[in-house]
Amino acid sequence: MRCLAAPSIRRMHHRGYRALAGPHVQVSPDTIEWAAMALAGLAAVGAVGLIGAALVQIARAVHLRAGARTNWVLAVVCAPLFGAIAWFAIGNRLDTE
Template sequence: MIDGASMVHFAALGLGGLAVLGSIAVVVVALVQITRAFHLREAARASWALAVICAPVFGAVAWFAVGNRIDAD
């Protein structure tokens, strides 16, 4: 029989799993967009990819907020 505490534990594990899968998806989408951002120079694309790899969630959020809107010089 599953009691209330076990049910809460399973719900927490499920939500944690969804959070992990969501963060992985955000990082993968950011890396795909970076590789397809031909308006950026090669060094800028490499820097953005390195930022996303080294700081996955922060780097991906920074890419979506700032990097994707940078015009090439």
């Protein structure tokens, strides 16, 4: 037997979904392009910061011999993101003395 005073669960769910969805907003292609450019700029700044931090750490690493230091610097300069990520992943943990 169904209670006539309470709305059906299906109807309540439908109303709740509509209430959560909010108003429909159209985004212009210019706004999307601006957001993509901003995201690309943030990624570039992050990559430059990562590479710079890796080079500074390599220069300050007292446990590296001159040859190993040169190889790490070349790795970071020739393959910037891969070299920097490799340095942070394994390079500063190696004991080369």
